[in-house]
Amino acid sequence: MSGLFPRPRAVVAPGAVHVPEWLSPQRQRELVAACREWARGPVPLRHTVLPGGGVMSVQTVCLGWHWQPYRYSRTADDVNGARVAELPEWLAELGREALREAYGGGGPVRTYAPDTALINFYDGTARMGMHRDKEERSAAPVVSLSVGDTCVFRFGNTENRGRPYTDVELASGDLFVFGGPSRFAFHGVPKVYPGTADPATGLSRGRLNLTLRETGLGAPGR
Incomplete structure (x- = not known):
């Protein structure tokens, strides 16, 4: 528990569930250690360059499939041409655990098989504009895990980048899942609170x- 009072779980929109402090401190440490390894490559952590020449303020590394604006590929042709690291089964299983926590045991939980992970690192000045995760051919839920500094996560509607939206504070260890009617909702991170990370993670x-x-997209080829 990060404060004097527990933060309640919340259904932010149909299919969008926030579960505070879901990751234990030990699991957070394990994720941080794994992310440090993945950040070294074969495709390293980097700032993504947008088609118009702009550069994203967050730094990204991918597993399983490589994302670049606005498609997936088996190799990181916009970085170094290397194939990204595999998505480990333990991380896919963590995703299934997350769905069970958010939704219970039915629905998409039985068949959920994530095959890619996008890992974003935000420093104190990084932001993420309102966008939709729509390059996937699957409408399966997105599982989002947070470690480190607290941020404002803006969860919007499926029609446009503007209102209505809900601002949610995501702290270290929080889980956020969005699927079903909210799977293609716009969302972004307008603010990070520097200095709120717990070094114990x-x-x-x-x-x-x-x-x-x-x-x-099917199983990546060898």
């Missing part, structure tokens, strides 16, 4: 966000 500054997804 292994991350003394910044925020890690791991999102697990099903691409629907």
Whole structure:
């Protein structure tokens, strides 16, 4: 528990569930250690360059499939041409645990098989504009895990980037799942609160966000 009073879980919108402090401190440390390894490569952590030449303020590394604006590929042709690291089965199983926590045992939980993870690192000045995760061919839920600095997560509607939206504070260890009617909702991170990370997690500054997804593209070739 991060404060004097527990933060209640909340259904932010149909299919969008926030579960505070879901990850134990030990699991957070394990994720931080794993992310440090993945950040070294074969495709390293980097700032993604947008088609118009702009550069995203967050730094990203991918597992399973490589995401670049606005498609997935088996190799990181916009970085170094290497194939990204595999998505480990233990991380996919963590995603299934997350769905069971958010939704119970039915529905998409039985068949959930994430095959990619996008890992974003936010420093104190990084932001993420309102966008939809729509490059996937699967409508399976997105599982989002937060470690490190607290942020404002803006969860919007499925029609446009504006209102109505709900601002949710995501702290270290929080789980956020969005699927069903909210799967293609716009969302973003307008603010990070520097200095709120707990060094006990292994991350003394910044925020890690791991999102697990099903691409629907089939098994990557060797």
